Amino acid sequence: MTTLGRSGVPVSPLALGCAALGNLYTPVTDAEAHATVRAAWRRGVRTFDTAPHYGLGLSERRLGAALGALPRDAYTLSTKVGRLLEPAGTADGDDLAAGFAVPATHRRVWDFSADGVRRSLTASLERLGLDRVDIVYLHDPDDHAGQALREAYPALERLRAEGTVGAIGVGMNRTALLTRFVRDTDVDVVLCAGRYTLLDQSALADLLPAATARGTSVVVGGAFNSGLLADPRPGAAYDYARAPDALLERALRLKAVAERHGTTLRAAALAFCAAHPAVASVLVGARSAAEAEDCADRFAEPVPAAYWEELRRTGLLPPDAPVP
Numbered sequence: 001m002t003t004l005g006r007s008g009v010p011v012s013p014l015a016l017g018c019a020a021l022g023n024l025y026t027p028v029t030d031a032e033a034h035a036t037v038r039a040a041w042r043r044g045v046r047t048f049d050t051a052p053h054y055g056l057g058l059s060e061r062r063l064g065a066a067l068g069a070l071p072r073d074a075y076t077l078s079t080k081v082g083r084l085l086e087p088a089g090t091a092d093g094d095d096l097a098a099g100f101a102v103p104a105t106h107r108r109v110w111d112f113s114a115d116g117v118r119r120s121l122t123a124s125l126e127r128l129g130l131d132r133v134d135i136v137y138l139h140d141p142d143d144h145a146g147q148a149l150r151e152a153y154p155a156l157e158r159l160r161a162e163g164t165v166g167a168i169g170v171g172m173n174r175t176a177l178l179t180r181f182v183r184d185t186d187v188d189v190v191l192c193a194g195r196y197t198l199l200d201q202s203a204l205a206d207l208l209p210a211a212t213a214r215g216t217s218v219v220v221g222g223a224f225n226s227g228l229l230a231d232p233r234p235g236a237a238y239d240y241a242r243a244p245d246a247l248l249e250r251a252l253r254l255k256a257v258a259e260r261h262g263t264t265l266r267a268a269a270l271a272f273c274a275a276h277p278a279v280a281s282v283l284v285g286a287r288s289a290a291e292a293e294d295c296a297d298r299f300a301e302p303v304p305a306a307y308w309e310e311l312r313r314t315g316l317l318p319p320d321a322p323v324p
Helices: 030-042 058-067 114-128 142-162 175-184 207-214 245-260 265-275 289-300 305-313
Strands: 014-017 047-049 076-081 083-087 100-103 106-110 135-139 167-172 189-193 217-221 279-285
Touching (some): 076 114, 083 114, 114 142, 142 167, 245 305, 265 279, 279 289
Parallel strands (some): 014 279, 135 167
């Protein structure tokens, strides 16, 4: 276990991202969601991440139910603020436009005000069935940077000072604003999704050096870039859309090199994310017990040094990117 920044909040090296528990793209049953969480738990995962956005609260409800029988001090739980869920007045239609196969019972309202932060956290605790969470992230404040910095961040600071939460941070998939939070605030952690992977090392330019200098922890999400690095094939997703041909070709080259060296692309993708000294935890999504087991297996799988040497020699990996 590693602690986040100066917070003292521990995280396991491998964490479970629970967007799939909110029916990301396709439905998951309650039983499947429960089995996914318990499989991750059996394999040593002690950090779980969710958000109101994931399935209009369904992910939080399912995660809380699955963790309910486990000792509260034995795991670390994070959720997010920035989107309030308000009743839609009708359950007509679905939420697939936002990526989730759930009835459109609520609508998301952006709110990075101080009051919005507290209201969001209160509602999350109710859905989770818990009296506290360990980490709260500002979720995707890309188009709301001013309010997030002026109002939401100070509200999180107060919650941390009160002891309501143990650590505070920001989660998004663009590095510039994450870097600004690292440099200009006292966040404990940033969740960087998709910008530090075998296909995209853009976080090396700004975020990771800033986090190292400030002693801010980084949780890396999107290690598989939405699936392309898990199973590169025509039609595979990259950043929630169909992968461009050039990236598919690059992913297939990375896979071929892995197989020549007796390892797997999934193992290499996870190992790469974990290797940077600023990274405290790697967050992976799973929608079944089998996927959770596979992620744990691949995370434990050694990747030969010769693999990294070939990637650097062939230009598939920059020379300044740390490797295991």
